[in-house]
Amino acid sequence: MMHALILPLLFPLFAGAALLLGHRLPLPAKRGFSLLATLALVPVALWLLLLAGDGQLRLYAMGDWQPPFGIVLLLDRLSALLLLLNAVLASFAMLYACRGDDERGPNFHALFQFQLLGINGAFLTGDLFNLFVFFEILLISSYTLLLHGQGPARVRSGIHYVVLNLLGSALFLVGVSLLYGLLGTLNMADLAVRVAEMDAGSAPLVAAAGYLLLIVFGLKAAILPLHFWLPRAYAAATAPVAALFAIMTKVGLYAILRVFTLIYGSEAGPLANMVSDWLWPLALVTLAVGVFGALASRGLQTTIGHLVVVSVGTLLAGLALGSQAGLAAALYYLLHTTLVSGGLFLLADLIARQRGALGALLVSAPALRQPLLLGLVFFAGAISVVGLPPFSGFFGKLMLLQAVPPGPDALLFWPVLLVGGLGMLIALSRTGSLIFWRAEGEPVAERADGLRLLAAVGLLLGSVLLVLLARPIIAYLQATAAQLLDLQPYLAIIRGGEA
Amino acid sequence: MEAVLAVTLGVMVTCGVYLILRARVFPVVVGLTLISYAVNLFIFSMGRLATGAPAVIGKSASHVDPLPQALVLTAIVIGFAMTAFVVVLALRGLGELKTDHVDGQEPRE
Numbered sequence: 001m002m003h004a005l006i007l008p009l010l011f012p013l014f015a016g017a018a019l020l021l022g023h024r025l026p027l028p029a030k031r032g033f034s035l036l037a038t039l040a041l042v043p044v045a046l047w048l049l050l051l052a053g054d055g056q057l058r059l060y061a062m063g064d065w066q067p068p069f070g071i072v073l074l075l076d077r078l079s080a081l082l083l084l085l086n087a088v089l090a091s092f093a094m095l096y097a098c099r100g101d102d103e104r105g106p107n108f109h110a111l112f113q114f115q116l117l118g119i120n121g122a123f124l125t126g127d128l129f130n131l132f133v134f135f136e137i138l139l140i141s142s143y144t145l146l147l148h149g150q151g152p153a154r155v156r157s158g159i160h161y162v163v164l165n166l167l168g169s170a171l172f173l174v175g176v177s178l179l180y181g182l183l184g185t186l187n188m189a190d191l192a193v194r195v196a197e198m199d200a201g202s203a204p205l206v207a208a209a210g211y212l213l214l215i216v217f218g219l220k221a222a223i224l225p226l227h228f229w230l231p232r233a234y235a236a237a238t239a240p241v242a243a244l245f246a247i248m249t250k251v252g253l254y255a256i257l258r259v260f261t262l263i264y265g266s267e268a269g270p271l272a273n274m275v276s277d278w279l280w281p282l283a284l285v286t287l288a289v290g291v292f293g294a295l296a297s298r299g300l301q302t303t304i305g306h307l308v309v310v311s312v313g314t315l316l317a318g319l320a321l322g323s324q325a326g327l328a329a330a331l332y333y334l335l336h337t338t339l340v341s342g343g344l345f346l347l348a349d350l351i352a353r354q355r356g357a358l359g360a361l362l363v364s365a366p367a368l369r370q371p372l373l374l375g376l377v378f379f380a381g382a383i384s385v386v387g388l389p390p391f392s393g394f395f396g397k398l399m400l401l402q403a404v405p406p407g408p409d410a411l412l413f414w415p416v417l418l419v420g421g422l423g424m425l426i427a428l429s430r431t432g433s434l435i436f437w438r439a440e441g442e443p444v445a446e447r448a449d450g451l452r453l454l455a456a457v458g459l460l461l462g463s464v465l466l467v468l469l470a471r472p473i474i475a476y477l478q479a480t481a482a483q484l485l486d487l488q489p490y491l492a493i494i495r496g497g498e499a
Numbered sequence: 500m501e502a503v504l505a506v507t508l509g510v511m512v513t514c515g516v517y518l519i520l521r522a523r524v525f526p527v528v529v530g531l532t533l534i535s536y537a538v539n540l541f542i543f544s545m546g547r548l549a550t551g552a553p554a555v556i557g558k559s560a561s562h563v564d565p566l567p568q569a570l571v572l573t574a575i576v577i578g579f580a581m582t583a584f585v586v587v588l589a590l591r592g593l594g595e596l597k598t599d600h601v602d603g604q605e606p607r608e
Contacts, residue, residue, distance in 0.1 A: 129570060136577045143584060147591075155588070155595045156603035159524065162585055163601065166531050167519070169581070170538045173574055177538075180567065181545030 004051065005060035005073045007044045008083055008120040011037055016113030023107060031098045034109035038094045038116065041087035045080065052080035055479065057489050059126070067126070068190035068494055074126030077480040078331075082123045082254060085335060086247050089342050089459070090116055096346050096455035097240035104149040104238065111148070115141035115244065122251050128176050128186045131255065135172065135220070139165050142248065145241045146233060157236040160229050168219040175212035182206055188262055189493040196267045196491075203270050210264050214256065214275055221252025222312050224286040231293060231305030239349030242301065243342040243459070249312050250338055257319055257327075257484070267487050279320035280409070284416050287313030291423035300348045300360035303431055304341060307385055310420060311337035317413060318400050327481035329399035332474065336392040336466055337385070343459030344381050350374060350456055351435060354445040362431060367439035369447050375436045377457055382428040384463040387421050392466035397421070399474075500548050504540070511537035522606075524589040524599045531585065535578040542571045 015037035019030060051058065052075055060073040094112065102108040118138025125131050143165075147158045180186055182202050183194040195206060215226070222230040230249070234242050260275050268274070290309030297303045315337070318330025352360035354368040368374055384391035397417060404410040466473060483489075511533050518530030546567035554565035589599070596603045 129573075133573065133577070136581075140580065140584065143588070147588070150595075152595045152603065155592045158588060159592055159601050159603065162588055163519070163527055163531065166581055166585065167534070169577075170531075170534050173538045174541060177542040177545040177567065177570065180570070181547075 002051070002058055002060065004044070004048060005058060005075050005124065008041060008048070008087075008124065009073075009117060011040055011044065012113040012117040012120065016110045016117065019110035019113060020107065023110070027103065030109050031102065034113065035091075035094050035098055037113060038087070038090050041116065041120075042084070042091060045084035045087040048075060049080040049084050051075070052077045053476070053479075055483060057493065059493065068185050068187035071130050072126040072187065073124045074188070074493075075124065077476065077483050078254070078257070079123045081331070081335075081476070081480060082247075082250070083120055085250075085338055086116065086119050086123070088462070089247055089338060090244060092346070092455045092459045093240040093243040093342065095458075096243065096452050097238075099449050099452050101149070101238050101240050105147075108145075108148055111141050111144050112244070115145060117141075119247060119251060123254060126188050128179065128188055128191065128259075130186075132169070132172050132176055135251075136169060138248070138251065139169070142245065145244075146237050148241060149238045151236075153236045157229070157232040161233045164219060164226075164229050168216045171212050172216040175209045175216065178205065178209040178212070182209070187494070188258065189490045191263045192265065192267060192487065193491050193494050195263055195271065196269055198269070200270065207271050207274060210260070210271065210274060213259055214278070217252045217255040217259070218282075219252070221249050221256065221316070222286075222309055223252075223282055223316060224289050224313075227286065227289070227309050227312070230309060231297065231302050234305040234308065234345070235299055235301035239346050242345040242349075246308065246338050246342040246345065249308060250315075250334055253312065253315055253319065253334070256316075261322075261484050262487065262490055265487055266485070267491065273322060276320050276322050279316055283313050283316035283320050284412065285313070286310075286316060287416055287420050289313075291420045291427075294427040295423055297427075298362050300351065300362065300431055300435070301345065303362075303427055304344045304348055306427075307344075307424060308337075308341050310424060311341065311385075314397070314400065314417065317417075318403065321403055322485075323403060323405075324478065324481045324485055325403035326400070327484060328474065328477040329396065329403045331477045331480060332392075332399055332466070333396035335473070336396045336463060339459050339462035339466075340381060340385050340391075340393065343456050343462070344385060346452070346456035346459065347374070347377055347381060350448045350452060351378070354443065354448065355435070356444040362434055364434070364438050364440045366441045366444045368436065369443040369445055371436050371439070373453075374448070375432070377460065378432055378436070381460045381463075382425075382432060384460065386424045386428060388425075390467060392463040392470075395467060395470060500550075504544055504548065508537045508540055511540075522601050524592060524601060527601060528582065528585055528589055532578075532582055535574075535582070539571050539574055539578070542567055542574060 058075040062071045118134050121134030143162050147154050182205055219226040264271050264274050266272050287310055290306050290313055293306035294303050297306055315330050315334055318326045348360055351374055355365040358365040384393045387393035387397040404413045515530040515534035518526040546564035549563050552561045552563045554563050554568055556562050593599055598605055
């Protein structure tokens with residue numbers, strides 16, 4: 001058994017626990033330790049990515065209890081990819097936080113590590129109840145991280161976020177226990193086997209459990225009509241936290257992808273691909289509503305929050321297609337949007353710091369200290385997120401458009417995506433021209449901190465890197481999509497154990 | 500026994516939903532607690548209902564499934580932590596926002 005699989009859980013777990021024990025240590029020591037622990041995830045995730053690249057499924061049986069009796073971690077190409085994405089995003093967010101945002105409340109670093117533990121765990125686990133536990137770990141850390149820095153705006157959005165997610169957890173438990181009561185297992189691969197073999201009488205209840213899970217994951221992923229909490233919460237969070245939250249919606253999308261391709265996938269008999277008819281219209285409406293929100297928002301961070309909703313809709317459309325090309329395009333877009341929206345949240349904070357008391361509110365404010373530098377970075381980021389060449393957003397959208405088979409679906413999807421892109425372009429041009437050109441008076445603030453700028457630009461450069469390395473990345477994503485759609489190896493995990 | 504359990508769960512969830520829709524922080528917290536109790540009972544019942552049967556194999560003629568009991572224990576612990584957190588957050592909101600409405604401001608009449 002390969003022990004590498006558990007490292008992405010052990011690093012943040014022990015780092016977080018050590019940071020709690022040593023909370024009286026001087027701040028530089030805590031910062032250094034936390035930053036090292038976060039950076040250490042990058043080589044580990046790279047190693048796992050190389051391991052997963054051979055197309056084998058790797059299992060890690062906790063306590064050597066064999067599946068389906070024990071809890072397993074499951075590494076395939078998709079989880080390795082998302083682990084790497086999370087590690088990269090978290091490293092830049094942590095770098096940014098170390099320049100002062102971590103001082104605004106106690107125990108920031110420990111909470112950040114627990115948040116990473118939850119996210120990594122959700123990406124790795126092969127057990128539905130374990131997924132619930134990791135969701136709760138990442139949620140309770142995200143509650144406190146969202147409130148980090150305090151203030152009325154954070155408390156206000158925090159109450160909504162916490163209450164909604166507690167309700168979501170209750171529904172998650174109902175769905176999971178319903179599946180257990182009907183099928184007698186919680187291992188995802190075993191569930192897939194049993195759903196394929198179940199009798200027709202229990203099919204409606206199993207479907208009901210699946211729809212309950214879809215609601216829960218939809219809440220996490222901020223799919224219409226469960227997305228209203230997102231822009232407010234992300235706008236209220238401190239910048240590094242908002243940047244890290246850029247991957248939280250993707251955790252929900254990952255769960256949708258995992259559960260509804262594996263358990264309710266092509267092998268599920270009468271329930272095969274039962275949600276794709278739902279996901280397609282939901283995706284388009286989410287996309288459209290996100291664009292309207294971006295056009296209507298009155299703050300820079302809120303605009304970016306709505307752009308996250310748009311990206312969720314776009315990604316969901318790729319998932320709903322269910323084809324190999326659609327999944328590969330969606331995954332490419334996922335990498336792009338996570339890095340770029342993380343970078344934009346950091347950049348928005350840098351801009352807000354130079355506008356004095358008005359912050360990122362979209363009204364005329366004192367001129368920026370570094371309008372040229374920040375303006376250029378904002379311009380590049382905006383072009384990338386809207387999906388214009390030469391950045392990765394363009395390629396992601398192009399792949400998605402090509403993945404839609406010609407017919408009524410394409411007739412619906414092309415205009416929504418392209419007009420939505422136009423709407424985003426208008427929203428961001430309005431924002432940019434107001435911030436950078438319609439300034440009144442002399443600059444009031446100091447120059448941006450070098451490391452903070454590096455963190456923001458670093459994340460946005462990820463978009464360039466995605467274009468430069470497009471060929472190997474797309475090859476990997478094609479293989480990932482093919483692996484996800486070929487269920488036989490997953491089903492063989494359990495069947496092999498029985499033989 | 501099944502009917503009694505089902506009615507109990509239904510009543511608890513109804514009360515919980517009603518309290519959550521009151522949109523004041525304290526009723527919302529109580530409502531969430533009621534719903535999480537109902538969910539815990541539901542998980543427990545997914546191991547099938549039986550009286551006097553231990554969750555140990557070989558100690559008596561019949562036994563019940565121990566796994567839902569382990570699951571419900573996990574769910575209770577997590578629910579406990581979440582309730583504690585939301586109570587602290589509610590107090591915090593009362594201090595910061597000077598209102599107990601979940602939107603952080605009194606609704607317009």
